[in-house]
Amino acid sequence: MNQDNLAVGLRTARELIGRDKDPILSEDNPFEAMMARFDRAAELLDLDPGMCKVLREPERQIIVAIPVQRDNGELDVFTGYRVLHNSARGPCKGGIRFDLNVTLDEVKALAAWMTWKCAVVNIPFGGAKGAVVCDPSVLSINELERVTRRYTAALIDTLGPDSDIPAPDINTNERVMAWIMDTYSMHMRHSVTSVVTGKPIEMGGSRGRREATGRGCMIVTQEALRHLGLPLRGTKVAIQGFGNVGSVAGELLEQEGLTVVAISDKTGGFYNANGIYVADALSWIREHRYLAGYPNADPISNAELLELDVDVLLPAAVENMITRKNADRIKAKIICEGANGPTTPGADKILDEKGIFVIPDILANAGGVTVSYFEWVQDRAGYFWSEATVIERLNEIIQHSFQDVLSVAKRHDVNMRTAAYMLAMERVAAVHRLRGIYA
Numbered sequence: 001m002n003q004d005n006l007a008v009g010l011r012t013a014r015e016l017i018g019r020d021k022d023p024i025l026s027e028d029n030p031f032e033a034m035m036a037r038f039d040r041a042a043e044l045l046d047l048d049p050g051m052c053k054v055l056r057e058p059e060r061q062i063i064v065a066i067p068v069q070r071d072n073g074e075l076d077v078f079t080g081y082r083v084l085h086n087s088a089r090g091p092c093k094g095g096i097r098f099d100l101n102v103t104l105d106e107v108k109a110l111a112a113w114m115t116w117k118c119a120v121v122n123i124p125f126g127g128a129k130g131a132v133v134c135d136p137s138v139l140s141i142n143e144l145e146r147v148t149r150r151y152t153a154a155l156i157d158t159l160g161p162d163s164d165i166p167a168p169d170i171n172t173n174e175r176v177m178a179w180i181m182d183t184y185s186m187h188m189r190h191s192v193t194s195v196v197t198g199k200p201i202e203m204g205g206s207r208g209r210r211e212a213t214g215r216g217c218m219i220v221t222q223e224a225l226r227h228l229g230l231p232l233r234g235t236k237v238a239i240q241g242f243g244n245v246g247s248v249a250g251e252l253l254e255q256e257g258l259t260v261v262a263i264s265d266k267t268g269g270f271y272n273a274n275g276i277y278v279a280d281a282l283s284w285i286r287e288h289r290y291l292a293g294y295p296n297a298d299p300i301s302n303a304e305l306l307e308l309d310v311d312v313l314l315p316a317a318v319e320n321m322i323t324r325k326n327a328d329r330i331k332a333k334i335i336c337e338g339a340n341g342p343t344t345p346g347a348d349k350i351l352d353e354k355g356i357f358v359i360p361d362i363l364a365n366a367g368g369v370t371v372s373y374f375e376w377v378q379d380r381a382g383y384f385w386s387e388a389t390v391i392e393r394l395n396e397i398i399q400h401s402f403q404d405v406l407s408v409a410k411r412h413d414v415n416m417r418t419a420a421y422m423l424a425m426e427r428v429a430a431v432h433r434l435r436g437i438y439a
Protein backbone atom coordinates (compact mmCIF):
# COMPACT_ATOMS: atom_id res chain seq x y z
CA MET A 1 0.00 0.00 0.00
CA ASN A 2 1.46 3.42 -0.90
CA GLN A 3 1.47 6.33 1.54
CA ASP A 4 -1.64 7.98 0.02
CA ASN A 5 -3.65 4.78 0.21
CA LEU A 6 -2.41 4.19 3.75
CA ALA A 7 -3.51 7.70 4.73
CA VAL A 8 -6.97 7.06 3.25
CA GLY A 9 -7.10 3.71 5.08
CA LEU A 10 -6.24 5.28 8.39
CA ARG A 11 -8.70 8.13 7.88
CA THR A 12 -11.43 5.63 7.06
CA ALA A 13 -10.63 3.65 10.19
CA ARG A 14 -10.90 6.82 12.30
CA GLU A 15 -14.11 7.94 10.61
CA LEU A 16 -15.59 4.54 11.28
CA ILE A 17 -15.27 5.02 15.00
CA GLY A 18 -16.23 8.67 14.74
CA ARG A 19 -13.24 10.04 16.63
CA ASP A 20 -9.56 10.50 16.39
CA LYS A 21 -7.50 7.67 17.83
CA ASP A 22 -6.93 9.18 21.23
CA PRO A 23 -6.32 6.52 23.86
CA ILE A 24 -7.49 8.93 26.55
CA LEU A 25 -11.03 8.72 25.17
CA SER A 26 -10.83 4.94 25.55
CA GLU A 27 -10.05 4.94 29.25
CA ASP A 28 -13.28 3.49 30.66
CA ASN A 29 -15.22 2.02 27.78
CA PRO A 30 -14.08 -1.56 27.08
CA PHE A 31 -15.26 -1.44 23.46
CA GLU A 32 -13.30 1.76 22.85
CA ALA A 33 -10.33 0.18 24.64
CA MET A 34 -10.51 -2.87 22.40
CA MET A 35 -10.86 -0.69 19.29
CA ALA A 36 -7.85 1.46 20.23
CA ARG A 37 -5.70 -1.70 20.21
CA PHE A 38 -7.43 -2.93 17.03
CA ASP A 39 -6.66 0.35 15.23
CA ARG A 40 -3.00 0.24 16.21
CA ALA A 41 -2.59 -3.35 15.04
CA ALA A 42 -4.53 -2.65 11.80
CA GLU A 43 -2.20 0.24 11.08
CA LEU A 44 0.92 -1.88 11.63
CA LEU A 45 -0.50 -4.75 9.57
CA ASP A 46 -1.37 -2.30 6.81
CA LEU A 47 -4.77 -3.94 6.82
CA ASP A 48 -7.08 -3.09 3.96
CA PRO A 49 -9.75 -0.55 5.12
CA GLY A 50 -12.53 -2.82 3.84
CA MET A 51 -11.17 -5.71 5.89
CA CYS A 52 -11.00 -3.37 8.91
CA LYS A 53 -14.73 -2.73 8.50
CA VAL A 54 -15.45 -6.47 8.33
CA LEU A 55 -13.33 -7.31 11.38
CA ARG A 56 -14.61 -4.55 13.64
CA GLU A 57 -18.33 -5.08 13.08
CA PRO A 58 -20.07 -7.73 15.24
CA GLU A 59 -21.97 -10.17 13.03
CA ARG A 60 -25.01 -10.12 15.30
CA GLN A 61 -26.13 -8.17 18.37
CA ILE A 62 -29.17 -9.66 20.02
CA ILE A 63 -31.16 -8.01 22.81
CA VAL A 64 -33.87 -10.12 24.43
CA ALA A 65 -36.51 -9.47 27.07
CA ILE A 66 -36.61 -12.19 29.72
CA PRO A 67 -39.93 -12.27 31.59
CA VAL A 68 -39.60 -14.22 34.82
CA GLN A 69 -42.02 -14.99 37.61
CA ARG A 70 -40.42 -14.23 40.98
CA ASP A 71 -40.91 -16.60 43.90
CA ASN A 72 -43.46 -14.17 45.40
CA GLY A 73 -45.61 -14.43 42.24
CA GLU A 74 -44.69 -11.02 40.80
CA LEU A 75 -43.47 -10.69 37.22
CA ASP A 76 -40.12 -9.11 36.35
CA VAL A 77 -38.54 -8.55 32.96
CA PHE A 78 -34.75 -8.76 32.65
CA THR A 79 -32.67 -7.72 29.64
CA GLY A 80 -30.34 -10.23 28.00
CA TYR A 81 -27.64 -9.73 25.39
CA ARG A 82 -25.77 -12.05 23.08
CA VAL A 83 -23.21 -10.68 20.66
CA LEU A 84 -21.64 -12.84 17.97
CA HIS A 85 -18.58 -10.97 16.85
CA ASN A 86 -17.01 -13.10 14.12
CA SER A 87 -17.58 -16.68 12.96
CA ALA A 88 -15.10 -16.81 10.06
CA ARG A 89 -12.84 -19.37 11.80
CA GLY A 90 -15.62 -21.49 13.33
CA PRO A 91 -18.57 -21.40 15.72
CA CYS A 92 -18.71 -18.39 18.03
CA LYS A 93 -17.49 -19.11 21.54
CA GLY A 94 -17.87 -17.03 24.65
CA GLY A 95 -19.14 -16.85 28.20
CA ILE A 96 -22.33 -15.55 29.72
CA ARG A 97 -22.19 -13.18 32.69
CA PHE A 98 -24.96 -12.19 35.07
CA ASP A 99 -24.26 -8.65 36.23
CA LEU A 100 -26.30 -5.59 37.12
CA ASN A 101 -23.86 -3.14 35.52
CA VAL A 102 -23.21 -4.94 32.24
CA THR A 103 -23.78 -2.93 29.04
CA LEU A 104 -24.10 -3.85 25.38
CA ASP A 105 -20.79 -2.04 24.70
CA GLU A 106 -19.07 -4.23 27.28
CA VAL A 107 -20.55 -7.39 25.75
CA LYS A 108 -19.43 -6.23 22.27
CA ALA A 109 -15.88 -5.70 23.53
CA LEU A 110 -15.82 -9.06 25.29
CA ALA A 111 -17.16 -10.81 22.16
CA ALA A 112 -14.43 -9.26 20.01
CA TRP A 113 -11.79 -10.18 22.59
CA MET A 114 -13.01 -13.79 22.27
CA THR A 115 -12.47 -13.67 18.50
CA TRP A 116 -8.89 -12.46 18.96
CA LYS A 117 -8.25 -14.84 21.88
CA CYS A 118 -9.34 -17.93 19.91
CA ALA A 119 -7.20 -16.79 16.98
CA VAL A 120 -4.12 -16.15 19.18
CA VAL A 121 -4.21 -19.75 20.42
CA ASN A 122 -5.24 -20.91 16.94
CA ILE A 123 -8.35 -22.88 17.87
CA PRO A 124 -11.19 -23.11 15.32
CA PHE A 125 -13.67 -20.76 17.00
CA GLY A 126 -14.92 -17.25 16.51
CA GLY A 127 -15.92 -14.93 19.36
CA ALA A 128 -19.16 -14.30 21.25
CA LYS A 129 -20.29 -13.07 24.64
CA GLY A 130 -23.59 -12.89 26.45
CA ALA A 131 -25.05 -11.29 29.53
CA VAL A 132 -28.18 -10.91 31.58
CA VAL A 133 -28.59 -7.60 33.38
CA CYS A 134 -29.41 -8.82 36.89
CA ASP A 135 -28.03 -9.06 40.39
CA PRO A 136 -27.83 -12.81 40.99
CA SER A 137 -27.18 -12.30 44.70
CA VAL A 138 -30.81 -11.19 45.20
CA LEU A 139 -32.30 -14.02 43.11
CA SER A 140 -33.19 -17.41 44.57
CA ILE A 141 -31.85 -20.55 42.91
CA ASN A 142 -35.27 -21.18 41.36
CA GLU A 143 -35.43 -17.63 40.01
CA LEU A 144 -31.91 -17.96 38.58
CA GLU A 145 -32.92 -21.19 36.88
CA ARG A 146 -36.00 -19.53 35.34
CA VAL A 147 -33.89 -16.56 34.13
CA THR A 148 -31.33 -18.93 32.58
CA ARG A 149 -33.88 -21.17 30.88
CA ARG A 150 -35.90 -18.27 29.45
CA TYR A 151 -32.70 -16.54 28.21
CA THR A 152 -31.66 -19.82 26.53
CA ALA A 153 -35.11 -20.22 24.94
CA ALA A 154 -34.95 -16.66 23.61
CA LEU A 155 -31.62 -17.49 21.92
CA ILE A 156 -32.60 -20.96 20.71
CA ASP A 157 -32.09 -20.11 17.01
CA THR A 158 -28.60 -18.73 17.66
CA LEU A 159 -27.15 -21.29 20.05
CA GLY A 160 -25.80 -24.60 18.81
CA PRO A 161 -22.59 -26.66 18.72
CA ASP A 162 -21.92 -25.46 15.16
CA SER A 163 -22.95 -21.84 15.64
CA ASP A 164 -22.72 -20.42 19.16
CA ILE A 165 -21.35 -22.14 22.27
CA PRO A 166 -21.63 -20.40 25.67
CA ALA A 167 -19.48 -20.95 28.76
CA PRO A 168 -19.43 -19.61 32.32
CA ASP A 169 -18.23 -16.10 33.09
CA ILE A 170 -18.73 -13.72 36.01
CA ASN A 171 -21.54 -15.00 38.29
CA THR A 172 -22.36 -18.03 36.15
CA ASN A 173 -21.07 -21.52 36.77
CA GLU A 174 -21.39 -25.24 36.03
CA ARG A 175 -24.95 -25.34 37.28
CA VAL A 176 -26.02 -22.52 34.94
CA MET A 177 -24.34 -24.38 32.04
CA ALA A 178 -26.27 -27.54 32.96
CA TRP A 179 -29.58 -25.60 32.77
CA ILE A 180 -28.61 -24.15 29.37
CA MET A 181 -27.66 -27.59 28.05
CA ASP A 182 -30.90 -29.08 29.34
CA THR A 183 -33.13 -26.31 27.93
CA TYR A 184 -31.42 -26.46 24.54
CA SER A 185 -31.65 -30.27 24.51
CA MET A 186 -35.40 -30.19 25.35
CA HIS A 187 -35.98 -27.94 22.33
CA MET A 188 -33.85 -30.19 20.08
CA ARG A 189 -35.58 -33.36 21.40
CA HIS A 190 -32.25 -35.03 22.16
CA SER A 191 -29.26 -34.40 24.45
CA VAL A 192 -26.74 -31.97 22.99
CA THR A 193 -23.81 -31.79 25.40
CA SER A 194 -21.55 -29.79 23.06
CA VAL A 195 -23.81 -26.70 23.08
CA VAL A 196 -22.04 -25.36 26.19
CA THR A 197 -18.67 -25.82 27.86
CA GLY A 198 -17.76 -25.53 31.51
CA LYS A 199 -20.37 -28.18 32.33
CA PRO A 200 -20.18 -30.59 35.26
CA ILE A 201 -17.87 -33.51 34.39
CA GLU A 202 -20.75 -35.98 34.96
CA MET A 203 -22.61 -34.56 31.94
CA GLY A 204 -19.81 -34.05 29.42
CA GLY A 205 -17.55 -31.49 31.08
CA SER A 206 -13.80 -31.75 30.65
CA ARG A 207 -11.30 -32.64 33.29
CA GLY A 208 -9.02 -29.69 33.95
CA ARG A 209 -11.54 -27.03 32.76
CA ARG A 210 -12.01 -25.40 36.17
CA GLU A 211 -8.26 -24.84 36.57
CA ALA A 212 -7.58 -24.08 32.90
CA THR A 213 -7.51 -20.27 32.95
CA GLY A 214 -5.33 -20.09 36.06
CA ARG A 215 -3.08 -22.79 34.61
CA GLY A 216 -2.72 -20.76 31.40
CA CYS A 217 -1.69 -17.74 33.52
CA MET A 218 0.90 -19.87 35.28
CA ILE A 219 2.32 -21.16 31.97
CA VAL A 220 2.68 -17.72 30.36
CA THR A 221 4.20 -16.28 33.55
CA GLN A 222 6.83 -19.03 33.48
CA GLU A 223 7.50 -18.34 29.81
CA ALA A 224 7.85 -14.60 30.48
CA LEU A 225 10.25 -15.15 33.40
CA ARG A 226 12.34 -17.45 31.23
CA HIS A 227 12.32 -14.91 28.38
CA LEU A 228 13.45 -12.13 30.72
CA GLY A 229 16.09 -14.34 32.35
CA LEU A 230 14.44 -14.15 35.77
CA PRO A 231 14.28 -17.06 38.23
CA LEU A 232 11.09 -18.85 39.27
CA ARG A 233 12.10 -19.60 42.83
CA GLY A 234 11.39 -16.78 45.23
CA THR A 235 9.80 -14.58 42.57
CA LYS A 236 7.21 -12.41 44.31
CA VAL A 237 3.65 -12.32 43.00
CA ALA A 238 0.68 -10.08 43.85
CA ILE A 239 -2.77 -11.26 42.76
CA GLN A 240 -5.78 -8.98 42.48
CA GLY A 241 -9.02 -10.98 42.49
CA PHE A 242 -9.04 -14.30 44.29
CA GLY A 243 -11.80 -16.13 42.42
CA ASN A 244 -11.48 -18.95 39.93
CA VAL A 245 -8.64 -17.42 37.89
CA GLY A 246 -6.65 -15.68 40.65
CA SER A 247 -6.76 -18.46 43.24
CA VAL A 248 -5.91 -21.29 40.82
CA ALA A 249 -3.09 -19.26 39.25
CA GLY A 250 -1.81 -18.54 42.78
CA GLU A 251 -1.85 -22.19 43.78
CA LEU A 252 -0.05 -23.32 40.63
CA LEU A 253 2.55 -20.53 40.77
CA GLU A 254 3.21 -21.45 44.38
CA GLN A 255 3.75 -25.08 43.32
CA GLU A 256 6.35 -23.84 40.81
CA GLY A 257 8.32 -22.15 43.61
CA LEU A 258 7.07 -18.55 43.30
CA THR A 259 5.95 -16.73 46.44
CA VAL A 260 2.48 -15.19 46.55
CA VAL A 261 2.94 -12.15 48.80
CA ALA A 262 -0.41 -10.40 48.24
CA ILE A 263 -3.98 -11.33 47.36
CA SER A 264 -7.29 -9.46 47.27
CA ASP A 265 -10.96 -9.71 46.50
CA LYS A 266 -13.68 -7.10 46.31
CA THR A 267 -13.59 -6.69 50.11
CA GLY A 268 -9.90 -5.66 50.10
CA GLY A 269 -6.40 -7.11 50.08
CA PHE A 270 -3.76 -8.77 52.27
CA TYR A 271 0.04 -8.65 52.23
CA ASN A 272 2.68 -10.83 53.84
CA ALA A 273 6.30 -10.31 52.76
CA ASN A 274 7.09 -13.92 53.75
CA GLY A 275 4.33 -15.30 51.55
CA ILE A 276 0.67 -16.17 51.86
CA TYR A 277 -0.11 -19.86 51.74
CA VAL A 278 -2.81 -19.99 49.02
CA ALA A 279 -4.55 -23.11 50.39
CA ASP A 280 -4.85 -21.37 53.77
CA ALA A 281 -6.47 -18.28 52.21
CA LEU A 282 -8.83 -20.52 50.22
CA SER A 283 -9.94 -22.36 53.32
CA TRP A 284 -10.65 -18.97 54.96
CA ILE A 285 -12.84 -18.04 51.97
CA ARG A 286 -14.67 -21.38 52.11
CA GLU A 287 -15.62 -20.60 55.68
CA HIS A 288 -16.17 -16.82 55.48
CA ARG A 289 -17.07 -16.31 51.78
CA TYR A 290 -14.69 -13.31 51.40
CA LEU A 291 -11.06 -12.58 52.33
CA ALA A 292 -12.14 -9.87 54.80
CA GLY A 293 -10.71 -10.66 58.24
CA TYR A 294 -8.03 -13.07 56.96
CA PRO A 295 -5.70 -13.36 59.95
CA ASN A 296 -2.33 -14.44 58.45
CA ALA A 297 -1.39 -11.26 56.57
CA ASP A 298 -1.68 -7.47 56.90
CA PRO A 299 -4.69 -5.75 55.37
CA ILE A 300 -4.03 -3.47 52.37
CA SER A 301 -6.33 -1.85 49.82
CA ASN A 302 -6.79 -3.08 46.25
CA ALA A 303 -5.07 0.10 45.05
CA GLU A 304 -2.04 -0.56 47.29
CA LEU A 305 -1.81 -4.15 46.04
CA LEU A 306 -1.35 -2.98 42.46
CA GLU A 307 1.56 -0.76 43.47
CA LEU A 308 3.52 -3.26 45.58
CA ASP A 309 7.20 -3.91 44.94
CA VAL A 310 6.74 -7.38 43.41
CA ASP A 311 8.09 -9.19 40.35
CA VAL A 312 4.77 -10.33 38.91
CA LEU A 313 1.41 -8.58 39.15
CA LEU A 314 -1.59 -10.72 38.22
CA PRO A 315 -4.82 -8.71 37.86
CA ALA A 316 -7.60 -11.33 37.91
CA ALA A 317 -10.66 -9.31 38.90
CA VAL A 318 -12.44 -6.92 36.55
CA GLU A 319 -11.77 -4.38 33.78
CA ASN A 320 -10.02 -0.99 34.03
CA MET A 321 -7.91 -1.57 37.15
CA ILE A 322 -4.61 -0.30 35.71
CA THR A 323 -5.20 3.16 34.27
CA ARG A 324 -3.38 6.38 33.42
CA LYS A 325 -3.88 7.34 37.07
CA ASN A 326 -1.91 4.49 38.68
CA ALA A 327 0.24 2.95 35.89
CA ASP A 328 3.17 5.15 36.75
CA ARG A 329 3.33 3.75 40.29
CA ILE A 330 3.36 0.08 39.27
CA LYS A 331 6.64 -1.60 40.17
CA ALA A 332 6.15 -5.17 38.88
CA LYS A 333 8.45 -6.38 36.10
CA ILE A 334 5.72 -8.55 34.58
CA ILE A 335 1.95 -8.04 34.41
CA CYS A 336 0.02 -11.19 33.59
CA GLU A 337 -3.54 -10.19 32.65
CA GLY A 338 -5.74 -12.94 34.07
CA ALA A 339 -8.80 -10.69 33.83
CA ASN A 340 -10.24 -9.43 30.56
CA GLY A 341 -9.33 -5.80 29.92
CA PRO A 342 -7.67 -4.93 33.27
CA THR A 343 -5.40 -2.35 31.60
CA THR A 344 -6.62 0.72 29.73
CA PRO A 345 -4.95 1.92 26.49
CA GLY A 346 -3.77 5.06 28.34
CA ALA A 347 -1.95 2.84 30.84
CA ASP A 348 -0.37 0.72 28.07
CA LYS A 349 1.78 3.62 26.99
CA ILE A 350 3.03 4.34 30.52
CA LEU A 351 3.79 0.67 31.21
CA ASP A 352 5.71 0.49 27.93
CA GLU A 353 7.79 3.52 28.88
CA LYS A 354 8.58 1.88 32.23
CA GLY A 355 9.70 -1.29 30.42
CA ILE A 356 7.10 -3.52 32.12
CA PHE A 357 6.50 -6.76 30.24
CA VAL A 358 2.72 -7.12 29.86
CA ILE A 359 1.29 -10.51 28.90
CA PRO A 360 -2.00 -9.37 27.33
CA ASP A 361 -5.36 -10.82 28.34
CA ILE A 362 -6.05 -12.39 24.94
CA LEU A 363 -2.98 -14.57 25.49
CA ALA A 364 -2.68 -14.74 29.30
CA ASN A 365 -6.21 -15.96 30.03
CA ALA A 366 -6.70 -18.07 26.88
CA GLY A 367 -6.23 -21.32 28.82
CA GLY A 368 -9.93 -21.33 29.66
CA VAL A 369 -11.19 -21.20 26.10
CA THR A 370 -8.53 -23.69 25.03
CA VAL A 371 -9.83 -26.32 27.44
CA SER A 372 -13.38 -25.33 26.45
CA TYR A 373 -12.34 -26.27 22.94
CA PHE A 374 -11.05 -29.60 24.30
CA GLU A 375 -14.42 -30.09 26.01
CA TRP A 376 -16.32 -29.45 22.77
CA VAL A 377 -14.02 -31.86 20.90
CA GLN A 378 -14.52 -34.55 23.58
CA ASP A 379 -18.32 -34.09 23.57
CA ARG A 380 -18.48 -34.39 19.80
CA ALA A 381 -16.25 -37.45 19.77
CA GLY A 382 -18.01 -38.97 22.77
CA TYR A 383 -14.56 -39.92 24.06
CA PHE A 384 -13.07 -38.31 27.15
CA TRP A 385 -9.46 -37.56 28.00
CA SER A 386 -7.52 -37.98 31.24
CA GLU A 387 -6.55 -34.86 33.18
CA ALA A 388 -2.91 -35.52 32.28
CA THR A 389 -3.76 -35.40 28.56
CA VAL A 390 -5.71 -32.15 28.98
CA ILE A 391 -2.80 -30.56 30.86
CA GLU A 392 -0.20 -31.76 28.36
CA ARG A 393 -2.17 -30.41 25.36
CA LEU A 394 -2.95 -27.15 27.14
CA ASN A 395 0.73 -26.66 27.96
CA GLU A 396 1.69 -27.23 24.36
CA ILE A 397 -0.85 -24.75 22.95
CA ILE A 398 -0.17 -21.98 25.47
CA GLN A 399 3.62 -22.30 25.24
CA HIS A 400 3.48 -22.23 21.43
CA SER A 401 1.10 -19.28 21.45
CA PHE A 402 3.40 -17.33 23.78
CA GLN A 403 6.34 -17.97 21.45
CA ASP A 404 4.23 -17.06 18.37
CA VAL A 405 3.29 -13.72 19.95
CA LEU A 406 6.85 -13.10 21.13
CA SER A 407 8.25 -13.64 17.65
CA VAL A 408 5.73 -11.14 16.14
CA ALA A 409 6.72 -8.69 18.89
CA LYS A 410 10.40 -9.06 18.03
CA ARG A 411 9.85 -8.94 14.27
CA HIS A 412 7.82 -5.72 14.41
CA ASP A 413 9.48 -4.23 17.49
CA VAL A 414 6.14 -3.88 19.30
CA ASN A 415 4.90 -4.89 22.73
CA MET A 416 3.22 -8.23 23.42
CA ARG A 417 -0.30 -6.77 23.31
CA THR A 418 0.10 -5.21 19.89
CA ALA A 419 1.80 -8.40 18.69
CA ALA A 420 -1.07 -10.56 19.95
CA TYR A 421 -3.63 -8.37 18.17
CA MET A 422 -1.56 -8.41 14.99
CA LEU A 423 -1.25 -12.19 15.05
CA ALA A 424 -4.95 -12.70 15.76
CA MET A 425 -6.28 -10.13 13.32
CA GLU A 426 -4.08 -11.42 10.52
CA ARG A 427 -5.28 -14.99 11.16
CA VAL A 428 -8.96 -13.94 11.03
CA ALA A 429 -8.36 -11.69 8.01
CA ALA A 430 -6.59 -14.54 6.18
CA VAL A 431 -9.68 -16.75 6.53
CA HIS A 432 -11.95 -13.94 5.30
CA ARG A 433 -9.72 -13.53 2.24
CA LEU A 434 -9.84 -17.27 1.54
CA ARG A 435 -13.59 -17.50 2.02
CA GLY A 436 -14.41 -14.32 0.10
CA ILE A 437 -17.56 -12.33 0.67
CA TYR A 438 -20.80 -14.19 -0.04
CA ALA A 439 -23.18 -12.02 -2.02
Ligand code: NAD
Residues within 6 Å of the ligand: 169, 170, 171, 213, 240, 241, 242, 243, 244, 245, 246, 264, 265, 266, 267, 302, 316, 317, 318, 319, 338, 339, 340, 365, 366, 368, 369
Ligand atom coordinates in the same frame (compact mmCIF):
# COMPACT_ATOMS: atom_id res chain seq x y z
P1 NAD B 1 -14.70 -14.91 39.94
O1 NAD B 1 -16.04 -14.30 40.09
O2 NAD B 1 -14.47 -16.34 40.29
O3 NAD B 1 -13.61 -14.06 40.77
C1 NAD B 1 -13.49 -12.68 40.68
C2 NAD B 1 -12.67 -12.19 41.87
O4 NAD B 1 -12.42 -10.79 41.71
C3 NAD B 1 -13.37 -12.35 43.21
O5 NAD B 1 -12.41 -12.67 44.19
C4 NAD B 1 -13.95 -10.97 43.47
O6 NAD B 1 -14.17 -10.69 44.84
C5 NAD B 1 -12.85 -10.12 42.90
N1 NAD B 1 -13.27 -8.76 42.55
C6 NAD B 1 -14.40 -8.37 41.93
N2 NAD B 1 -14.41 -7.03 41.80
C7 NAD B 1 -13.25 -6.59 42.32
C8 NAD B 1 -12.67 -5.31 42.48
N3 NAD B 1 -13.28 -4.22 42.06
N4 NAD B 1 -11.44 -5.23 43.06
C9 NAD B 1 -10.80 -6.34 43.48
N5 NAD B 1 -11.30 -7.57 43.37
C10 NAD B 1 -12.52 -7.69 42.80
O7 NAD B 1 -14.30 -14.61 38.41
P2 NAD B 1 -13.17 -15.34 37.55
O8 NAD B 1 -13.81 -16.43 36.76
O9 NAD B 1 -11.98 -15.62 38.39
O10 NAD B 1 -12.85 -14.18 36.49
C11 NAD B 1 -11.99 -13.11 36.82
C12 NAD B 1 -11.61 -12.38 35.53
O11 NAD B 1 -11.00 -13.31 34.63
C13 NAD B 1 -12.78 -11.76 34.76
O12 NAD B 1 -12.30 -10.61 34.09
C14 NAD B 1 -13.11 -12.84 33.71
O13 NAD B 1 -13.76 -12.31 32.56
C15 NAD B 1 -11.69 -13.30 33.38
N6 NAD B 1 -11.64 -14.62 32.78
C16 NAD B 1 -12.13 -15.72 33.42
C17 NAD B 1 -12.04 -16.96 32.81
C18 NAD B 1 -12.52 -18.21 33.50
O14 NAD B 1 -12.32 -19.31 32.93
N7 NAD B 1 -13.08 -18.13 34.69
C19 NAD B 1 -11.47 -17.08 31.53
C20 NAD B 1 -10.95 -15.94 30.91
C21 NAD B 1 -11.03 -14.71 31.55
